[in-house]
Amino acid sequence: PKAIDVKPGETIRFILRNEGSLLHEFNIGKADSHAAHQAEMAAMFQNGTLSSTGVGQDMSTMEHTMGGMKMVGMEHNDPNSVLIEPRTTQELIWTFNKSTGLEFACNVPGHYQSGMVGKFEVK
Secondary structure, eight states: OOOEEOOOTTTEEEEEESSSSEEEEEEEOOOHHHHHHHHHHHHHHHHHHHEEEEOOOOOGGGEEEETTTEEEEEEEEOTTTEEEETTTTEEEEEEEOOOOOOOOOSSTTTTTTOOOOEEEEEE
């Protein structure tokens, strides 16, 4: 959908089914956080952590930098985001506050740009 109406304080359990053959993501955030996350996702694809069909290398042993600090271990386990591999189902539970400007999107490279994004209308 292009938009989903929600009420402040409402908790929604999203059941996300990927019936296709490519990896997808469901991420809740504002446009600027989606843009930043898209860069992270692109890096995960470049280093082999993710592939077009799912999780590649073991993310727990991957080295990366964050804020100039060397880190070991990459995860995709933020409470506002889930990866949905082909032919699988995931769930995400989210309680909406009075925040405006929230979007739901797939940040797999190219997916947001091809229209896999919508807005939450908090009313």
